[in-house]
Amino acid sequence: MNALHIKKGSSRKSAYDLKNPLGDIVETHTLAVIVDNEAGVLARVIGLFSGRGYNIDSLTVAETDHEGHRSRITIVTTGTPAVIEQIKAQLGRLVPVHDVHDLTVEGRAVERELAMIKVAGTGDKRVEAMRLADIFRANVVDSTLESFVFEITGTSEKVDAFIDLMRPLGLTDIARTGVAAMARGT
Amino acid sequence: MARKMTGAQMVVQALKDQGVDTVFGYPGGAVLPIYDEIFQQNEIKHILVRHEQGATHAAEGYARSTGKPGVVLVTSGPGATNAVTGMTDALMDSIPMVVLSGQVPTFLIGNDAFQEADTVGITRPCTKHNWLVKDTEKLSETIHQAFHVATSGRPGPVLVDIPKDVQFADGTYKGKPDTNTSHYQPRTKGDADAILAAVEALEKAKRPIIYSGGGVINSGTHASAALRALTDGTGFPITSTLMGLGAYPASGKSWLGMLGMHGTYEANMAMHGCDYMLCVGARFDDRITGRVDAFSPNSFKVHIDIDPSSINKIIHVDVPIVGDTGSVLEDILTLWKERGSKTNSEGIAKWWQQIAEWKKVDCLRYNASKTTIKPQYALQRLEALTKKYDRYITTEVGQHQMWAAQFLGFEDPHRWMTSGGLGTMGYGFPASIGVQIAHPDSLVINVAGEASWLMNMQEMGTAVQYNLPVKQFILNNERLGMVRQWQQLLHGERYSHSWSESLPDFVKLADAFGAKGILCTDPADLDDAIMEMITYDGPVIFDCLVEKHENCFPMIPSGKAHNDMLLGEASTDGAITGAGGALV
Ligand SMILES: Cc1ncc(C[n+]2csc(CCOP(=O)(O)OP(=O)(O)O)c2C)c(N)n1
Ligand SMILES: [Mg+2]
Numbered sequence: 001m002n003a004l005h006i007k008k009g010s011s012r013k014s015a016y017d018l019k020n021p022l023g024d025i026v027e028t029h030t031l032a033v034i035v036d037n038e039a040g041v042l043a044r045v046i047g048l049f050s051g052r053g054y055n056i057d058s059l060t061v062a063e064t065d066h067e068g069h070r071s072r073i074t075i076v077t078t079g080t081p082a083v084i085e086q087i088k089a090q091l092g093r094l095v096p097v098h099d100v101h102d103l104t105v106e107g108r109a110v111e112r113e114l115a116m117i118k119v120a121g122t123g124d125k126r127v128e129a130m131r132l133a134d135i136f137r138a139n140v141v142d143s144t145l146e147s148f149v150f151e152i153t154g155t156s157e158k159v160d161a162f163i164d165l166m167r168p169l170g171l172t173d174i175a176r177t178g179v180a181a182m183a184r185g186t
Numbered sequence: 187m188a189r190k191m192t193g194a195q196m197v198v199q200a201l202k203d204q205g206v207d208t209v210f211g212y213p214g215g216a217v218l219p220i221y222d223e224i225f226q227q228n229e230i231k232h233i234l235v236r237h238e239q240g241a242t243h244a245a246e247g248y249a250r251s252t253g254k255p256g257v258v259l260v261t262s263g264p265g266a267t268n269a270v271t272g273m274t275d276a277l278m279d280s281i282p283m284v285v286l287s288g289q290v291p292t293f294l295i296g297n298d299a300f301q302e303a304d305t306v307g308i309t310r311p312c313t314k315h316n317w318l319v320k321d322t323e324k325l326s327e328t329i330h331q332a333f334h335v336a337t338s339g340r341p342g343p344v345l346v347d348i349p350k351d352v353q354f355a356d357g358t359y360k361g362k363p364d365t366n367t368s369h370y371q372p373r374t375k376g377d378a379d380a381i382l383a384a385v386e387a388l389e390k391a392k393r394p395i396i397y398s399g400g401g402v403i404n405s406g407t408h409a410s411a412a413l414r415a416l417t418d419g420t421g422f423p424i425t426s427t428l429m430g431l432g433a434y435p436a437s438g439k440s441w442l443g444m445l446g447m448h449g450t451y452e453a454n455m456a457m458h459g460c461d462y463m464l465c466v467g468a469r470f471d472d473r474i475t476g477r478v479d480a481f482s483p484n485s486f487k488v489h490i491d492i493d494p495s496s497i498n499k500i501i502h503v504d505v506p507i508v509g510d511t512g513s514v515l516e517d518i519l520t521l522w523k524e525r526g527s528k529t530n531s532e533g534i535a536k537w538w539q540q541i542a543e544w545k546k547v548d549c550l551r552y553n554a555s556k557t558t559i560k561p562q563y564a565l566q567r568l569e570a571l572t573k574k575y576d577r578y579i580t581t582e583v584g585q586h587q588m589w590a591a592q593f594l595g596f597e598d599p600h601r602w603m604t605s606g607g608l609g610t611m612g613y614g615f616p617a618s619i620g621v622q623i624a625h626p627d628s629l630v631i632n633v634a635g636e637a638s639w640l641m642n643m644q645e646m647g648t649a650v651q652y653n654l655p656v657k658q659f660i661l662n663n664e665r666l667g668m669v670r671q672w673q674q675l676l677h678g679e680r681y682s683h684s685w686s687e688s689l690p691d692f693v694k695l696a697d698a699f700g701a702k703g704i705l706c707t708d709p710a711d712l713d714d715a716i717m718e719m720i721t722y723d724g725p726v727i728f729d730c731l732v733e734k735h736e737n738c739f740p741m742i743p744s745g746k747a748h749n750d751m752l753l754g755e756a757s758t759d760g761a762i763t764g765a766g767g768a769l770v
Contacts, residue, residue, distance in 0.1 A: 039318065044310060051311050082498065089495035095315040095335055095370050 028057065028078045029104040030111060030181045031088065036096040037063050037071040044094055045073055054079060054087050058113075058156070060178040070098070076156075076179050103181050111181040115159045120147040121170030129169040136162045147172070188360060193322040193353040194219035197286060200329040202229055203362040206257050208248060208623055209233070210241035214261025216288025216301060219353040233623060233652060236644035238265050240616035242272020242343075243642070246281045247620030250603045251578055253406055255282035255336050256620065262288045263301030266347075267308065271610060273343040274312040278607025279429060280404055282341035284332050285313075291351035292320050305347045314342035320349065322357030330362050339372030340493040341404055372492060376509035376517055383505045384464070384488040385521050391462030391486075392533025393540075394422045397445065397474075400429030400606070401467015401491060401511045403599045409512030410599045413466065414438070416519050420529050423541055425453035427468050428591055429606045436595030442541065443550075446474045447742050448588040451549035451751060452541055454740070457482050458748040459540070465489045467511040470500040471607070472744075480747035490514045549740045549753055550592055559709050561586060561661045561732040565593035565633070568659060571716050575629040578621045580604065582614035582638030585667040585738045590633040612641030615658060619645055622654040629657070629720060636662040636729075637686050646699040649725040657719050658727045663734045664689060671737050675752075692729035701725040 035041045042061055049056050058076040063069075077087060084102070091100045103109035117138075119129045122145075133140065133150050136158070142149035147170075152162050156179060163174060191199065197220050201209065210233045213221045224232050235241040238260045245256025256276075260269050266287040276283045290299040306318045315335050319325050328346055336344045388394065396417055402409045410433045417424045417440050424434050425445040434441055443450035445457055457463070463485045468474065470489075475481040478500060487503040489496075490511050497506040507514050522528075552562045579594055580603040581587040587604060596602050603621060605613035618632035632639075639660050649656050670684040696703030702722050706715040706729070719726045740751045 040306060040310065043307070047311055082502075086495065086499055089497070089499075093339075093493060093495055098369055 024080055026078050026080055027084060027104070028076060029084050029102055030109065030179060031075045031077065031091070032099075032101040032103055032181060033073040033075065033091055033097060034099040034101075035071050035073060035094075036098070037069045038096055041071070041096045042073070044096070045075075045091065048090055048094065049077075049087075052086075052090065054083065058178040060180055074179055074181050101183070103183055106183055108184045109181050110184060111155055111179050112153055113156050113159050113177055113179050114151065114153045115163070115174060115176040116141065117150045117152065117163060117166055117171060118147060118173035119150065119166050119170045120172050122146055125169045129166060132162070132165050132169075138162060188358050190356055191359050192219070193325050193348065193355055193357060194223045196322070196326045196357065196359050197329065197348070197353070198223045198227060198230065199359055200326050200362070201257065204330070204333045205254075206230060209257045209259050210235055210244045210248070210620065211259030212238050212241060212261065212265060214263075214265050214288065214301070216262035216290060216350050217259060217265075217286075217348075217353075219350065220259065220286070220288070220348075231623075232259070233619075233648065235616065235619075236647045237642065238268035239271050239612065240619070240642050240645045240648065242269050242276070242283070242285070243610075243613050243616035244620035244623070244645075244648075245283050246272065246276055246279075246613070247580060247603050247617030248624045249276075249281050249283060249620075250403075250617075251600050251621040252624045253600065255284050255333060255341075258283065258285040260285065260287050261301065262290055262305065263303045266303055266305040270308060270312060271608075273309060273345065275605055275608040275610045275613060276343040277312050277314065279605065280341050280400060281343065282336040283343040284329075284336050285309075285343060285345040286329075287345060287347050288353070289318065289347045289349040292349045293351065295349065305345070309345050312343070313345050316345040316347065318347045318349075319352055322352050322355040325352060325357060326360045330360075331366075331368060334366045334368060335370060338366075338370070340401075373508055374492065374510035374513050376490065376507040376514035378517075380505050380507045381514065381517050381521060384507065385518055385525065387462055387486050387488065387505070388420065388464065388518075388522065389525070389528040390530055391422075392530050393456075393460045393537045394420070394462040394464070394534065395456050395460040396422050396424040396464045396466065397426070397457065397468055398424065398430045398433050398466045399427040399468025402430055402433040402515075403467075405467065405492075405510050405512035407599060409433070409467075409510075409515060412512055412515035412519055416515060416522070419519070419522070419527065421531070421534055422464075423456055423538070425449070425457065427471070427474060427606070428604060430468060431591060431602045432596035432599045435597040437597060444591050446471075447476070447744075448592065448738055448740065449742075450592070451547045451740055451753065452544040454742065454748040454751060455544045456541055460485045463487045465503070466515065467491060469496045472500075475500060476742045476750070477745055477747045482748070547753065549751075551754075552736070555733065556709060559706065559712060559730060559732045561589050561663070561736055562593055563709060564661060564712060564730050564732060565589050567712050567716055568631070568633075569594050571713065572629060572631065572720060575720070576625075576627070577601065578603070578618075578625060578628055578630045580614040580617040580621060580630070580632045582632070582634040583609045583611045583668075584635040584638055585663070585671060585736070586633055586635045586661040588668075588738045589661070594633075611635075611638035613638075615639055615642050615656075616645050616648075618656040618658070619648055619654055622656050623652070630655070631657045631659050634658055634660045635667060636660050636664065636689060636692075637666045640686075640690075643695075646695075646701060646725070646727075650700045654725060655723055656725050658725070659719070660692065660727065660729055661732050662689070662692070662729055663732050663736070665734055667736075668738070670735070674735075674737070675743070692727045696725075696727040701727060703727045703729065705729045705731070707731045
C-alpha cells in the first residue's frame, strides 16, 4: 500500500493539527485596522476573532475621520507567525475593512495607553503613592482626604508597572483605555 | 435614472436591473409590501418553496448551474432563521447568493416585536456581508452593492434586511451603477513574478500534478478552458476536489478521478508522491489533506486562489498567487507557451508509468451481486443510461454522494451540485429544483440517500406545483449509511441510531403529492426502471432498494496520510485507533 516507501508518521497527529512551518513561537502584534464606520463593524471584527479562536489582548476603537466615515480599530493580538498572517488576511477580506497595518512589522511604532487608577489610603501609604505617581508622571485628576484618582499615559508596560506598585498602597479601581498605536515618521 | 418610488417597488426594480429572472421565496407579514409588488409584474418569476431552507438550496442549485447569483426572499424572524443553513452552505462552498429578508418596522426593532429576530446579528458569521437598511433612500444602492459583493472576488451569500416601514416609505431609486465605485474590489490579476516562478518550476517537474477545485468552476467556463488547455498541453495528470468535478472532463486522458477522503487511490498516491503541485482554486480542506504533517511531503507547491486568506492557512506553499483562477491560468499558459512549451517529458513519462501501476489497484472495484442492487452498480447504470442526455446532477450528503462522485463522470463545469464544505443533508432535492428552473429542458437528477431526502421532502409540493420533472434517485439502504460506516470502523459496530426506522412508502408518497413513484429492488429490473424514470414527463421519486451494509471505499480515515488508504473490507480491521477517532 505504501508504494512510495515514505515513512509512516505517528497517527496521533490529527487532520486539524496546523503544523506551522514558520515556527511555533507566539508573538505579540499591534494591528491598526481602518474600517468604514458603519453599524455592526466592530461586531464583525470581534466575531471574527472569537469565531476563529484568535486572541485579543487589547482593543480600542473610535471614529478618526468623521467626513470619510472611517474608524480606526487598534488590536493587540498574540499568535504564531502563521496565525498572525491568517488574522491579517481574514481581516482584509471583511467588506468594510479598508486597510490592515501590522505596526509590529511595518517598522517602529509608538504605542500609548491611558489609565485611571484609584488608590485609597492615609498616612505613609498615601505619601508613597503620591511620590511614585510623581516618578511615573501620573497626574492627580481627583482627590479626597482618603483617595486619589491618578491618570497615567504610556506604554502598556509602564501602566502595568505603575499598577503593580499601587497594589500594596491601597489600589481600589482601574480603568484602562487599551492601546492606541501609530507608525513613526512619515 | 433617479425616480421616486416605494421601498418595495425599489426591491423589484433593483432585481430587474440586476438581471434577475427568478426569486425563490416564502411570504410573511414583514415582506407583504414586496410580495404585493411581485404580484403586479411579470418579469421576475417567483417560486414558492415549502420551507425557507428549500429556497436557499434551490437558489444555490440555480447559481451553481448558471454562474449567476441565486436570489431568495424571506420574511422576518422564522423566515430568516430558516435560511441560515443555506447561507452557511453557500458561504462554505462560495456560492453567490442574495437573500432579502423582511424585518419588523424600524420603530419596533429591539422591542421583541412579533417575528422579530436579530437577523443581521444571526447571519453575520454566515454571510460574506450583510446590511440592515433603515432608510429607504439607501435601499436601492444597498441592493446593488449586495449583488456586487456576492458576485465579486470569492463569491458568497449576502443578506439585506429590510424593515417593513422602509418598504412602505417613498424614496429615490438609483439604478445599477455602471462601474462599482465601492472600495471592495478584490484583486483578480496574478502577480507576474509569482507566475514566472510557477512556470519555471512547472517546466522542470518530474512528477507533477494539478489539483483543481471549486474556484475553477466559480471563475467561469474560460477558467475550465484554460485548465484543460494547460493540462493537455503539459500532459500533467490532474485530480480535483468534490467541488471541482467537471472543470476537466472525466473522459480526458489526464484525469485521475477525485482526490481526498473517498478519492481514488491513484489520485491520492500521486498527490503524496508528486514533486510539483499546482493547486488551482482549492483550499487544502481537511477532507483533502488527511494528516497535515504527512501531506505531499516532497513537493514544490503553487497555490492559485482569489482569497488571500486561503493561502498558507493549512499548508505552507512555495508560490502563492492571489488572483482569479481563470485569469491566472491564462497567464500561466501564455507565459509557458512563450517560453517554448517546455516540460520534463522523460520524467513525466516515468511518472505516468507509476500512475498506471497505481491504477491497476482498481480502487473502485466492489463485489457485484445478482440478487441485491449494489449502490455502485445502480450509479454505473444511471451513468450509462443518462450520459448522452443534457444532464445535471445534484446530491444529498452521505455514502451515496461519495459514490456519485466516484461513479458518475462529468464532462463540463456547472453540471454537478453538491454540498461540500458544510455537508448539508437536505441540500440535493431543493438544489435540483433550482437547477431545473434554470434549465427547464434538461435532465436533472438528485442522487439521494433516503435519510437526507426526508430532510427537505416538503419540496415535493414545489416540484409538482411548477411541474418540474426532477428525478429523485434515492439509494435507499434504510440506514444513515455514512454514519453506520463510521460506527462500523470506529465504534465497534455499535450502530447507535443510524437506522432509518419507519420509512415512508416512497411510491405512495409520490402518489400523495401527485408525482410518480417507482420502486426497484432487483438488479435485473434496474435498467428498465431507470428508463421509465427518465422518460416520464414530471417529477419522479425513484426508490432504489440497495445493499444495506455496503461501505464506501477507498477511504482515508481522519488523521491518516494519503498513502494510508483503506481499499476495501479486508483492510479495515483496527484501521482507526487512538486520537484519529476524535476527528470528524
Ligand atoms: C443536516 C445534517 N445532519 C447530520 C449530518 C451527519 N450525516 C452525514 S451523512 C449522514 C447519513 C446520511 O444518510 P442517507 O441520506 O441515507 O445517505 P447514505 O449515507 O445512507 O447514502 C448523516 C446523518 C449531516 N451531514 N447533515
Ligand atoms: Mg441511507
